[in-house]
Amino acid sequence: MAPREGSGAYHFDAFCLDPARGALLGPDGAELRLRPKPFALLQHLLDNPGRLLGRDELMETLWPGVVVTDDSLTQCISDLRRAFGDRAAHVLRTIPKRGYVLTAEVRQDAAPRPDIRRKAVPGAEPEQDIVAQRQALVAVHRFEAPDGNQAAILLADTLVTDMMAFFARLEGLRILPARDGMAAEGYRVRGEVRAAGTDLRVTLRLEDAASEAVLWAERLDRPRDEPRGLPEPALLALAAHLEQQVERHSLSLARRKPVAERSARELCLVGREHHQRGTEADTLVAKEMFALAIAADPDYATAYAWQAYTVHRSITHGWGSPGGQAARDESLRLARKAVQLQPDSPLCLSRLAFSLVLHQQWEGAVDAARAALSSAVPAFASARNTCCEVLAAAGHPEEAVVVAQETISLDPLCPPTTQGILGRALLMSGKVENALSPLRWCASRLPDYAATYDSLLVAAVESGRVAEALAARREFSRIKPGWVPRNHTGYWFFRRDEDVERFVAAYRRASELAGAADKQSMTSSAASPQAEQDQVPTPPKPAAPPPPPEGARSLADLRRDTLVMHPLQAAPDDASAARTASTLTLGLMAELVRYEDLCVVGEAYNRASQDYALRGDAYVSGDRVHAVLRLEEVATGAAFWAQRLDWPLAQPGGLPAESAALLATAVNLQVGRRSLRRARQKPMEQLTARELTLLGREVYNRSTPADTRASRDLFVRAAAVDPGYAPARAWHVFAISRPTVQGWPDGEDGEGLHEAVRLARLAVELEPDSPLGLAALSLCLALREQWGEAVASARLALRTDQVADDAVRMTGGSILAAAGFPEEAEVGLRQMIAWDPHCPPVVHAVLGRALLLRGQPEEALAELRLCAARLPDYELCLRTMVVAAIEAGDIEEARKALREVARLRPGWVNGTDPIFWFMRKLEDRDRHQQAFEMAVRLEATARAGGLLDACTSTS
Structure with missing residues (x-):
C-alpha cells in the first residue's frame, strides 16, 4: 500500500519509509518488518543523507542517557542490511572505525502542517482518553x-x-x-x-x-x-492466562501510584485485590476504591459490577452499610447499571444474577447466570464463581459442579473460594464425601471465610465426622458469633425447602454434639486438672497483610535479577547458523521467563542495569550445529560462566526442549550464585530484601539448629526491608517449621506453627502462582496433619507455569513421600538431581527417604550416604539411615548411624515425639519405629559384649 499524500514518507532507492504507518515498504510495496530501534536508526539516517554519522552520535540518538555496548548498534545495522537485501550496498555504506553513511538519494513527501487539526466535538478527546484507559x-x-x-x-x-x-x-x-x-x-x-x-x-x-x-x-x-x-479450549486457556498476567502486572504498577493518580481501571484492580482477600477490612477498602473508580469514570461498567459485589457482602457477611432491604435495592441498581453499560459482560451479568437471588427472583437469576456463561465474551473465575453460587442456590447444583470444575481446569491457581463453591455444590448435589476435599482446601487457604465452614459443618455431620464437624462449628462461631441458621440471611440463599431443612438439621445435630462434648469436657476437667493444659488452643486470627508501600518502584525492581537476553550471533553468510541462533534465542527466553527470580528482557532494554547479560554465538561445522553461551555482568562486562553445546544439523526443531530447559536451569543457577557472591561483599545495611533472602537461604541449607536460627533472623530482616517480597515470607516459614520437622528441642507446635501458617498464606497472597509460597503452605498444612490439602498444594507448586526451585522440589518430595506417594516424590527428586548435580545435599536425604518408603532400602542407603558425607550433623538423614540399614541387613552401618543420632540427640527416646517421623500412614510409622528399636537393641547387645540388653533406648 502506497503512503497517503502528506504523510511525510521518505523515498530512497527502491524503498519507502512511512513514519505515519510505522512501516518500511520494499520495491514491490510489501511491508518489511523492522524492530523499533532499527526503524528509528533508519529514520535518523534518512534525515541526514550523505553525512557521515559516527557510532557515538548514533548511540546517543538511539539510547540517550543509557549505557549500551557497540553490539546493540551493530545489530541494528545488520537488521537494516537484512531488510534491504541485495540493495543494501546501494543504500548504506560502512566507513571502517568511523561510522555510517546513507548513500541513496532521498526524497520526502510534504509532512502534514502541525497547525491543521480535525475539528472535534467539544469534550470528545477527554472521553476517548477515558474509554482507552x-x-x-x-x-x-x-x-x-x-x-x-x-x-x-x-x-x-x-x-x-x-x-x-x-x-x-x-x-x-x-x-x-x-x-x-x-x-x-x-x-x-x-x-x-x-x-x-x-x-x-x-x-x-x-x-x-x-x-x-x-x-x-x-x-x-x-x-x-x-x-x-x-x-x-486451548484458546480459552491462553486468553485466561494472558488477561491474568496483564492484570497482575497492571496491578503491580497501580500499587506504586498515589490513589489520586490511578485511573478507573487501576482503582478497580486494587479494589478487586482487596475484595478477594475475603476480610471485612479489605472489603471496606475495596468499596472505597470502586467508589473512586465510578467517580473517575461514571460509564465504567466494571466498577459498578464490583461495587455491587461489595454491597452484597453487607447482606451475606454483615459488613458495611447500607444493610437489609436498602442493600438489596442498591446492589440491584448497581448491577442493572453495569449490564446497561455492557450488556454482554459475564462479570456484570453474574452480579445481576446474584442481586436477583437476594430479591428471590429465581428465574431471572438463573437466566442471567446462564447468559453470563454463554456470552461471546469469555467468563473467568470471578464471574463463573458467582454463577455457580446462583445455580446451586436456585436448585441446579449438578450444573454448578460442572461450571466450577471447568473453572479450576481453566485456571488451577484460581481464587480459593472456587474450591469452597465447588464443595457446596457437590454437597447440595448429594456427593457429601466428594465435597469434603475442596471445602478443606478452601478453609486451609481462607481461615476467616465463614461460608466454607458453614458447608464444611454440614458435610462433616452428614458423613459422620464428629470431630471435624465440631471444629467447623467452632471456627464458624468465631467468625460469626451469635449467627442464627435461617434462610435468605447470611450464608443461606436456598430456593428449595428441602435444602433449608437439610442444613438446619445438620446445624441442630452439630449443636447437640457440641453440648455433649462440653459436658464430657467439664466432667474430665473436674477429674483431671491437667486436662485444661491438654486442650488444643484455637489458632489466632491471622493479621491482615501489610499494604504495599506507595512509590515502591525501587523495591519491586530489586526483587529479581535482570537478565538481558541478546540474540545469538551468526556469520552473515551462514543461513543455517542464523536460523539456529534465532530459534535457540527464542526457545531459551521462553524457558528463562519461567523462573520467578529472573526478569528477562530483550537486548533493546533501555535502562542501565547492574545485573546480567546472556550472549552467544552459533555456527555450523560439518553436519553439526555448535553454540557457545556466556553470562556477563553488565556493570563490568566480565564473563563469569560459559557453556558449549552442539547437536545434529538435521535434528528437527533444533535443540530439544529438554536440553533448552536444562540450559535455562544452569543459567538461573549461575545468576543466583553470582548474586549471592555479590551480596556477601556488601555491608548488611545496604542489602536488598532479595540479597538478604539469598544469604538466609545459604545459611539455612547448612541444616543445623544454629544456622537455622541465623537464617530466620535474615528472613525477618528481608521482610522488614520489603514487606511485599513474598520469598522472604516463604523462607521464613521453612525456618520456623524446621525445628518441628526435625524434632529439635526448640521445635514449636503452637504459636510458632500458627505464625508459619500466617506467613505462608501471606506469601501465597502476595504471589499466588509462586511455587515457593505454595510449597511453604503445603509444609504448614502437613505439620497440621491436613494431608489432603498439603498434597494438593505441593502438586500445584510443582506444576505452575513457573519453574520450581530446589526448596520447592525438596519440600514437595518430602510432603508427597510422607503422605503416601513415594513413587511420585522419587520422580521429581531424580529430575532435580539430573538438572543440577550440585544441588544441596539434603536432596539426597529426601530422595533416600522416598526410596525407603517405596521398599528399596539398599538404593535408599546409597543416597543417604551422599548426604551424610556432606552434612554430618543432619539428624533426619541419620535417623532415616538407621532404618534403611536395618532393613538392608547392614547391622554395622545401622549401629554407626545410631551412635551419630545419639551424639546429636543424647537422651532421646524413640517414639516420644509423634511428629518425629512425619508420616501420614500408621504402617509407615510403625515400620520405622520397629526398625529403630531393633537398631537400639543391637547396639545395646554389642555394648554388653554380645548379651542382649533389655534397654531399648540410648542414654
Missing part, C-alpha cells in the same frame, strides 16, 4: 517461523488471526495488530512456530512494551496433520 493495550505481533518450514509458516499466520479474533472478546484488553514503530505502551504478544519432529512447536510470550521485560511465556505442541490453528 478502561482496557490494557495489547499488540499482537506476527508470529515467526524461524526454520522456514511451510507448515510452521502456515500455522504461524493462522495463529495470529485466531488469537486476534479470540482475544478481542476479552473484557479487560484492547487488542491491536502490531506494527513496527508503534509507541512503547501497553503489552506485546510475540511468538514463533518451528518444526519439532512430527509436531509443530508454538512458543508465545507476553512483554511489557515499555521495559521489554518478558512477563509470561507458554509453549504448545501441535501435530502437523491436525487442522490448522488451536482448538477453542
Whole structure:
C-alpha cells in the first residue's frame, strides 16, 4: 500500500519509509518488518543523507542517557542490511572505525502542517482518553517461523488471526495488530512456530512494551496433520492466562501510584485485590476504591459490577452499610447499571444474577447466570464463581459442579473460594464425601471465610465426622458469633425447602454434639486438672497483610535479577547458523521467563542495569550445529560462566526442549550464585530484601539448629526491608517449621506453627502462582496433619507455569513421600538431581527417604550416604539411615548411624515425639519405629559384649 499524500514518507532507492504507518515498504510495496530501534536508526539516517554519522552520535540518538555496548548498534545495522537485501550496498555504506553513511538519494513527501487539526466535538478527546484507559493495550505481533518450514509458516499466520479474533472478546484488553514503530505502551504478544519432529512447536510470550521485560511465556505442541490453528479450549486457556498476567502486572504498577493518580481501571484492580482477600477490612477498602473508580469514570461498567459485589457482602457477611432491604435495592441498581453499560459482560451479568437471588427472583437469576456463561465474551473465575453460587442456590447444583470444575481446569491457581463453591455444590448435589476435599482446601487457604465452614459443618455431620464437624462449628462461631441458621440471611440463599431443612438439621445435630462434648469436657476437667493444659488452643486470627508501600518502584525492581537476553550471533553468510541462533534465542527466553527470580528482557532494554547479560554465538561445522553461551555482568562486562553445546544439523526443531530447559536451569543457577557472591561483599545495611533472602537461604541449607536460627533472623530482616517480597515470607516459614520437622528441642507446635501458617498464606497472597509460597503452605498444612490439602498444594507448586526451585522440589518430595506417594516424590527428586548435580545435599536425604518408603532400602542407603558425607550433623538423614540399614541387613552401618543420632540427640527416646517421623500412614510409622528399636537393641547387645540388653533406648 502506497503512503497517503502528506504523510511525510521518505523515498530512497527502491524503498519507502512511512513514519505515519510505522512501516518500511520494499520495491514491490510489501511491508518489511523492522524492530523499533532499527526503524528509528533508519529514520535518523534518512534525515541526514550523505553525512557521515559516527557510532557515538548514533548511540546517543538511539539510547540517550543509557549505557549500551557497540553490539546493540551493530545489530541494528545488520537488521537494516537484512531488510534491504541485495540493495543494501546501494543504500548504506560502512566507513571502517568511523561510522555510517546513507548513500541513496532521498526524497520526502510534504509532512502534514502541525497547525491543521480535525475539528472535534467539544469534550470528545477527554472521553476517548477515558474509554482507552478502561482496557490494557495489547499488540499482537506476527508470529515467526524461524526454520522456514511451510507448515510452521502456515500455522504461524493462522495463529495470529485466531488469537486476534479470540482475544478481542476479552473484557479487560484492547487488542491491536502490531506494527513496527508503534509507541512503547501497553503489552506485546510475540511468538514463533518451528518444526519439532512430527509436531509443530508454538512458543508465545507476553512483554511489557515499555521495559521489554518478558512477563509470561507458554509453549504448545501441535501435530502437523491436525487442522490448522488451536482448538477453542486451548484458546480459552491462553486468553485466561494472558488477561491474568496483564492484570497482575497492571496491578503491580497501580500499587506504586498515589490513589489520586490511578485511573478507573487501576482503582478497580486494587479494589478487586482487596475484595478477594475475603476480610471485612479489605472489603471496606475495596468499596472505597470502586467508589473512586465510578467517580473517575461514571460509564465504567466494571466498577459498578464490583461495587455491587461489595454491597452484597453487607447482606451475606454483615459488613458495611447500607444493610437489609436498602442493600438489596442498591446492589440491584448497581448491577442493572453495569449490564446497561455492557450488556454482554459475564462479570456484570453474574452480579445481576446474584442481586436477583437476594430479591428471590429465581428465574431471572438463573437466566442471567446462564447468559453470563454463554456470552461471546469469555467468563473467568470471578464471574463463573458467582454463577455457580446462583445455580446451586436456585436448585441446579449438578450444573454448578460442572461450571466450577471447568473453572479450576481453566485456571488451577484460581481464587480459593472456587474450591469452597465447588464443595457446596457437590454437597447440595448429594456427593457429601466428594465435597469434603475442596471445602478443606478452601478453609486451609481462607481461615476467616465463614461460608466454607458453614458447608464444611454440614458435610462433616452428614458423613459422620464428629470431630471435624465440631471444629467447623467452632471456627464458624468465631467468625460469626451469635449467627442464627435461617434462610435468605447470611450464608443461606436456598430456593428449595428441602435444602433449608437439610442444613438446619445438620446445624441442630452439630449443636447437640457440641453440648455433649462440653459436658464430657467439664466432667474430665473436674477429674483431671491437667486436662485444661491438654486442650488444643484455637489458632489466632491471622493479621491482615501489610499494604504495599506507595512509590515502591525501587523495591519491586530489586526483587529479581535482570537478565538481558541478546540474540545469538551468526556469520552473515551462514543461513543455517542464523536460523539456529534465532530459534535457540527464542526457545531459551521462553524457558528463562519461567523462573520467578529472573526478569528477562530483550537486548533493546533501555535502562542501565547492574545485573546480567546472556550472549552467544552459533555456527555450523560439518553436519553439526555448535553454540557457545556466556553470562556477563553488565556493570563490568566480565564473563563469569560459559557453556558449549552442539547437536545434529538435521535434528528437527533444533535443540530439544529438554536440553533448552536444562540450559535455562544452569543459567538461573549461575545468576543466583553470582548474586549471592555479590551480596556477601556488601555491608548488611545496604542489602536488598532479595540479597538478604539469598544469604538466609545459604545459611539455612547448612541444616543445623544454629544456622537455622541465623537464617530466620535474615528472613525477618528481608521482610522488614520489603514487606511485599513474598520469598522472604516463604523462607521464613521453612525456618520456623524446621525445628518441628526435625524434632529439635526448640521445635514449636503452637504459636510458632500458627505464625508459619500466617506467613505462608501471606506469601501465597502476595504471589499466588509462586511455587515457593505454595510449597511453604503445603509444609504448614502437613505439620497440621491436613494431608489432603498439603498434597494438593505441593502438586500445584510443582506444576505452575513457573519453574520450581530446589526448596520447592525438596519440600514437595518430602510432603508427597510422607503422605503416601513415594513413587511420585522419587520422580521429581531424580529430575532435580539430573538438572543440577550440585544441588544441596539434603536432596539426597529426601530422595533416600522416598526410596525407603517405596521398599528399596539398599538404593535408599546409597543416597543417604551422599548426604551424610556432606552434612554430618543432619539428624533426619541419620535417623532415616538407621532404618534403611536395618532393613538392608547392614547391622554395622545401622549401629554407626545410631551412635551419630545419639551424639546429636543424647537422651532421646524413640517414639516420644509423634511428629518425629512425619508420616501420614500408621504402617509407615510403625515400620520405622520397629526398625529403630531393633537398631537400639543391637547396639545395646554389642555394648554388653554380645548379651542382649533389655534397654531399648540410648542414654
